[in-house]
Amino acid sequence: MIEIRNVSKNFFSLKALSGVSLRVPHGEVVGLLGPNGAGKTTLFKLIAGLLHPDSGTIRPANGRWPAIGYKPDRLLFPNKLRVSKYLALMANLCGLPPDSQEKAVFDALVEVDLISQANKRIGNCSKGMRQRLGLAQAMMGNPQLLLLDEPSNGLDPTGQAEMQALIKKLHAAGKTIMLSSHQLEEVTAVCTQLVILNSGQVHFQNSMVNALTISPHTLIQADRDLAEIAQIIQAQHPEIQVQGNQIQLRGQAMQLRREILALLLRSQYDVLHVEQKHVTLAEIYARAVQ
Template sequence: SDYLAMVANLCGITSENQEKTVFDALVQVDLVSQASKRIADCSKGMRQRLGLAQAMMGNPPLLLLDEPSNGLDPNGQVEMQAVIKNLHVAGRTIMISSHQLDEITAVCTQLIILNNGRIHYQNSMVEALTISPHTLIQADRDLGEIAPTLLAQHPQIQVKGSKVFLRGEAMSLRRNILAVLLRAQFDIIHVEQKHTTLAEIYARAVQ
């Protein structure tokens, strides 16, 4: 807390408001119980959250976080994500730069993909992840011998190796495709309703 008090002083926060400002910041990053701990004795996750508390001194309208979970173990990542979500719920505007796609998916409400300094994709996270839903059917062996029959069912059907992808209106033909495969003596290994992943969105955006 002494460190944050120093930062608050540098930010021009008056002495009568410093104690409350520091306490509020510690509450928001879940470090109140560690307020008297030396920084050198803190875990990396605690130091990351302390840095976040430091960034909130002076109540900036926007927080810019660069790889906030970088180097943290799984527990530390979960803790950092919880802190970021709570800050967002409390009304903070937060911009995160990260290559941790799981983290971005977990905490962000808006998505911007940059490449070479240019915006290549922008959407809400919900819309981005629900675009292009598809059904995946996986057989026990390569489908080359029956691919023409499958592809003839609908133009939005794709066959790759042992997998069949049904997109758009073709998704309603799942039972038909399964019947075709079973009649041709293929065993069905896996059937799954899938949505586009952030990795797929990124790959398409920057290609």
């Protein structure tokens, strides 16, 4: 849907983005991870057209720009307005025909489960309601691409679960979504693609399925410290690691699981646990930003 090629953006002496290239495929949920100051919000604003790159290009893959809805991280609302009146104002600013604005507001309120709060003043809304209102605002005009900057920021666990359910619902309806988050569980739960930014550069990009099946390994846990036979175990293959009472088999060494278990039993060790594991999103993130 969107192709970003060698994009850089500076703010005076601050290099916000440097040579960023990535694709936002149609119908995917792209999770954008990175520490504060990594360039996530700057990238969103560039895609939304609120900023212009100093170099590089951002363009639609098929030559035609999709309608874009943007929910910023920092939500600033006119607190005295009522929820429905505010969305009506947004519908008008989006250029929707007057005869379709009321339906658009109603549909957005239903979509984010705020229909019962339509007449509530924004200043009296909870953090969760305001986040959903920000999402409703982004959805005005039924855009194909949604940019959601920290959609679950400040929400309690119930609010986070509700937001994740909303994002999954939008994805199932065919929306392309790009979201930034510091919550690894949220990204794992809703995203189909993963991009990790650090210091204004892309340090990791892959599908979520591929990312979470990288570097499979077998973990064997013995009943006591393995220092006495650690050298013997590690001599079996260079991709075997021993630490404390645990043995980790990676790559081709995973095929030696039975031999290692037999070695432990011959050496009078009891095997407490054997587990086939994959790298976690937390490990991928830590490697990318270190």
